[in-house]
Structures are given as C-alpha cells and as structure tokens.
Amino acid sequence: MRLMSLGLVPQILIGVALGSVLGAAAPGVAAPLGLLGDLFVGMLKAVAPLLVMLLVMSAIANRHESGSDGRKSAFTLLLYLVGTVSAAVVAVGMSFAFPQHIALSAAASGSPPVAVTAVLSDVLFKLIDNPVNALLTGNFLGCLTWAILLGISFRRASASFREHLQTLATGVADIVRHIIRLAPLGIFGLVCATVASTGLQALAGYAGLALLLVCCMLVMALLVNPLLVFLVLQRNPYPIVFKCLEESGITAFFTRSSAANIPVNLNLAKKLGISEELYTVTIPIGATVNMAGAAITITVLTLAAANTLNIEVSLGGALLLCMIAALSACGASGVPSGSLLLVPLACSLFGIPLDVAMQVVAVGFVISVIQDSAETALNSSTDVVYTYAADQSRLFAPVSRSTAA
Secondary structure (H helix, E strand, C coil): CCCCCCCHHHHHHHHHHHHHHHHHHCHHHHHHHHHHHHHHHHHHHHHHHHHHHHHHHHHHHCCCCCCCHHHHHHHHHHHHHHHHHHHHHHHHHHHHHCCCCCCCCCCCCCCCCCCHHHHHHHHHHHHCCCHHHHHHHCCHHHHHHHHHHHHHHHCCCCHHHHHHHHHHHHHHHHHHHHHHCCHHHHHHHHHHHHHHHCCCHHHHCCHHHHHHHHHHHHHHHHHHHHHHHHHHHCCCCHHHHHHHHHHHHHHHHHHCCCCCCHHHHHHHHHHCCCCHHHHHHHHHHHHHHCCHHHHHHHHHHHHHHHHHCCCCCCHHHHHHHHHHHHHHHHCCCCCCCCCHHHHHHHHHHHCCCHHHHHHHHHHHHHCHHHHHHHHHHHHHHHHHHHHHHHHHCHHHCCHHHHHHC
16 A cells, blocks of 8 residues: 555666566566566557547547647757757757667668668558558547547537536546556566576677667757756746656656657646647557667767778768658657667768678567667656646747736
C-alpha cells in the first residue's frame, strides 16, 4: 500500500532498479518477464492511433475559438524544425571536437532509402493513407489527416452528436490513463529483458561512440532546448524542461518508441494546461517529425564512418549533412531504432558504399540499448516542451492583455 501511494515516477524508478538487479543476477528468470514490457508497449501502441483520431476530431468539431490556435500550431512546427536542425549542428560540432572511429566488420540487414526524396514521398503518402489502414498500422500522419478533415465536417453536426464525440474521446483518454498506471510494471519487464539479454558487455567496444551520442543529446535537452524556450517565453525554462524530462522522457527512455509515448505526452500536456486544440495536433505530429535525437544519431554515425575511412569533411559538407540529417530525421519511424536505417542515406553524401554504411548501421544496433533510449527520451520530451512554449508564448497574447499590462 505504501508503494502504491508513491507517485508514478518513483514507482518507475523502483521498477528500473528491481529489473536491473534481477536481470543481472538471474538472466534466466528475468528474460521471460520481458513479456510484461512487450504487453505494456503493445497496449500503448494499440490505443494511441484511436486516441489521436478521436481527440483531434472532437477538439476541432467542438472548437469555439477561431483565434490563435492555428498560428500556435504553425509556430510549434517551426520550433520542431529549428530544434531538429540545431541538433544536427550540435552533433557536427561535438563530432569535430571528439572524432570517433569504429571497427567495421558485420553488415546489418534492411532496406535503407536511397534519396531524401524517397523519405519525403513516404511522408506524403502517409498523409493520404486510407483511414482504416492508418489506424491498423499506427500511421499517425494518416490518422491526423482524416481526424482534421472529419473534425471540420463535424463542426456542422448537431450539438448532441458533437457531445457524444467528446464523450467517446474522453472515454478512450480514460483508458489511456489506466494503461499509464501500469508503466512501472511494464518498464520493470523491459529492463529485465534488456539487462538479461544484452548486459553491458556489448557496449564496451563502442563506449566512446555511445558516450558522444548521449552527450550530444544532453546538450540538446539541457542547453539548446532551454535556450529556445527562453527566447520564446522570456522566463526561466528549466522547470518545464525538467518536468517534461521527468514525466515524458523517463517513460520514453524505456519504451524506446515515440509512437507508444504519444498517450503519455497527451496526458502530460493536459496536466500542464496546454490548449487541447493545440496539443492534440502537435503531439502526434511531433512523434513523427520532431526528431532531434534521430538527427544526432544520423550525423554522429555518418561522421564516425567518414573518420574511419579517412574521408575529409569540409565545412560545406558538414552544413549539407546537417540539412540532410534533419530532413531524413523527419522521416524516421516512431518505433525503436527507426533512425538507424537512414544512416546510409547520409553516408552517401561522402561516397561511402552501401555495404560499409550498413556495417555502421550494425554498430548502431549494438549500442541501440543506450542510443535509442536516449534518442527517444529527447524526441518525446521535446514534443511537449515546444508545444508548451508555443501555447504560453506572448506572441499570441490578446491585445487587451498586453494593453492592460
């Protein structure tokens, strides 16, 4: 009973500690407990597309204001873009300051995109996906497209219909809150399976590369993001940054899926008092296109491959890599290690052969237990940070408020 009286975050940390101890002490016992983690992530992924579609439809259909929410959404997307490009720039600077070399031996399987246009066209086709298929496959861009169109149409529906739509959205959101309460148990299972199957031995050979990736992500989370929020809000940004890292970043670190963390972020945005019309749109979009962590991964691994092959990277090439990494990151899937298969695309800028690039991807999978966890924590927490900043920005304050001040 005393354990249940603790907050969700302390319960999660206890689950992490217990899972780590059990995974290290009794791998045979801990490995099957990974089923708890798989079930938790599966439940989140199952409910997330339906939740997004219903919340967006209901928010638009019942929307009474016609003021600043559209501009706030556009501003949030701008912050997403600036943040992702900034992450690539940070990764280039850190890679130049601390160059990495990696042993290339084994290739990874997969079919990476061959051009940026392939990534962008994939995003466009996701936007126009069949709504049923979008729900079944977890295509949040498709869900968002249909939710916006249906929400606009339902604005002309009767008040009782729109009320029932709101009731349905509230019911699904309530289910999500119950699922989130299972996070300590689910994360306990995830940690058990990870420690039991991987341990820390696999990371030893690539400790420098993993450390560089994590440091880049910490710079983004603790320096660049707060700076952007400060420029927007003109006040201390760290309370909201730490709040989002605590409630969104910790969960995302262990689920390793931006898509699975969407319900967590929607719940957090509601707790922070962000406009529902804003966060129901920007959070799902952010899970797909706000990929600062992915931009860091793509950039660092590409430059490590170039260093290993003694390829000199000019300033112009580095800037081009930043843009390509940012655009490619926007097409990264919202699932574990979704950014790694985009590394060959960036490697092609420097003439690195595909078979060598896929070996770099294999290295990425070796360190993914650290890289992908930190990447997802950064991506997911940043979605809420930027949405909050846009919602609270003085740029969209009513004229009367500023006049009264």
